[in-house]
Amino acid sequence: xxxxxxxxxxxxxxxxxxxxxxxxxxxxxxxxxxxxxxxxxxxxxxxxxxxxxxxxxxxxxxxxxxxxxxxxxxxxxxxxxxxxxxxxxxxxxxxxxxxxxxxxxxxxxxxxxxxxxxxxxxxxxxxxxxxxxxxxxxxxxxxxxxxxxxxxxxxxxxxxxxxxxxxxxxxxxxxxxxxxxxxxxxxxxxxxxxxxxxxxxxxxxxxxxxxxxxxxxxxxxxxxxxxxxxxxxxxxxxxxxxxxxxxxxxxxxxxxxxxxxxxxxxxxxxxxxxxxxxxxxxxxxxxxxxxxxxxxxxxxxxxxxxxxxxxxxxxxxxxxxxxxxxxxxxxxx
Ligand SMILES: [Zn+2]
Numbered sequence: 567x568x569x570x571x572x573x574x575x576x577x578x579x580x581x582x583x584x585x586x587x588x589x590x591x592x593x594x595x596x597x598x599x600x601x602x603x604x605x606x607x608x609x610x611x612x613x614x615x616x617x618x619x620x621x622x623x624x625x626x627x628x629x630x631x632x633x634x635x636x637x638x639x640x641x642x643x644x645x646x647x648x649x650x651x652x653x654x655x656x657x658x659x660x661x662x663x664x665x666x667x668x669x670x671x672x673x674x675x676x677x678x679x680x681x682x683x684x685x686x687x688x689x690x691x692x693x694x695x696x697x698x699x700x701x702x703x704x705x706x707x708x709x710x711x712x713x714x715x716x717x718x719x720x721x722x723x724x725x726x727x728x729x730x731x732x733x734x735x736x737x738x739x740x741x742x743x744x745x746x747x748x749x750x751x752x753x754x755x756x757x758x759x760x761x762x763x764x765x766x767x768x769x770x771x772x773x774x775x776x777x778x779x780x781x782x783x784x785x786x787x788x789x790x791x792x793x794x795x796x797x798x799x800x801x802x803x804x805x806x807x808x809x810x811x812x813x814x815x816x817x818x819x820x821x822x823x824x825x826x827x828x829x830x831x832x833x834x835x836x837x838x839x840x841x842x843x844x845x846x847x848x849x850x851x852x853x854x855x856x857x858x859x860x861x862x863x864x865x866x867x868x869x870x871x872x873x874x875x876x877x878x879x880x881x882x883x884x885x886x887x888x889x890x891x892x893x894x895x896x897x898x899x
Pocket of ligand 1: 715
């Protein structure tokens with residue numbers, strides 16, 4: 567076999583189903599391919615045959631990193647004109663292929679301090695990144711260049727997530743005598759209305775914190791005053807969680823608040839000469855913090871990721887090779 571070009575490499579990866587939880591085959595293929603190219607490769611077990619693929623030459627000072635798990639459903643690759651379609655074309659196997667080719671170009675000119683960190687599980691809880699953060703090569707690495715769809719722009723910042731469960735407790739009673747009960751649903755509704763009136767943290771790069779009440783449930787029957795009610799609120803955060811605390815404190819006389827998931831907002835390293843933008847999504851970066859100062863850039867649009875129509879421009883992928891090569895060179899200089 568000859569080394570694969572950009573599109574054949576991306577298509578080979580896309581055509582191996584690596585929906586989150588089923589990344590084993592794709593990881594093993596990728597590890598074998600990088601070994602064939604001449605890299606030292608660790609298949610780092612994450613769970614049930616799912617492996618992170620970590621590759622290096624000399625001890626890495628810069629790593630190019632992304633994930634190779636995908637959201638369902640699996641969609642095989644196809645090329646139409648100058649667009650590459652298929653699950654993972656944009657998020658993030660196209661990126662992964664561009665990173666491999668950039669690292670190969672650097673190796674060809676004798677640069678041996680660039681490593682590759684490809685992880686599983688990004689789309690569901692980042693278990694791959696958490697595991698990769700404990701790899702023995704992480705300490706000593708200076709920069710982590712993470713790849714997610716940013717339309718080729720260097721990210722200045724990404725929003726975080728705080729998922730909070732709100733639980734209200736009441737006392738059941740026959741609905742003909744509401745005075746004998748205490749409605750948990752009324753308390754929950756009052757809490758949600760009051761939450762709307764709270765001032766939420768603002769950040770110059772990311773804008774204002776916003777949130778979605780994504781789930782709501784409660785009560786037992788139409789003719790019973792509700793003894794319990796719950797909602798889940800997902801905040802897209804812009805700074806330290808402490809800044810959100812006053813808004814939650816303002817509703818705690820009505821509901822219990824239980825944090826379910828917390829991913830911090832991140833401010834990233836940028837370099838002169840690259841177009842920049844801030845992004846509303848989260849990435850693996852908070853869980854890879856031992857790999858050095860983070861940068862975030864990748865080809866394609868996050869608006870196409872996770873859609874039935876997922877695709878990326880082949881020209882954008884080619885530009886991404888140059889971007890990763892130029893970034894690594896600048897960071898190592
Ligand atoms: Zn992604």
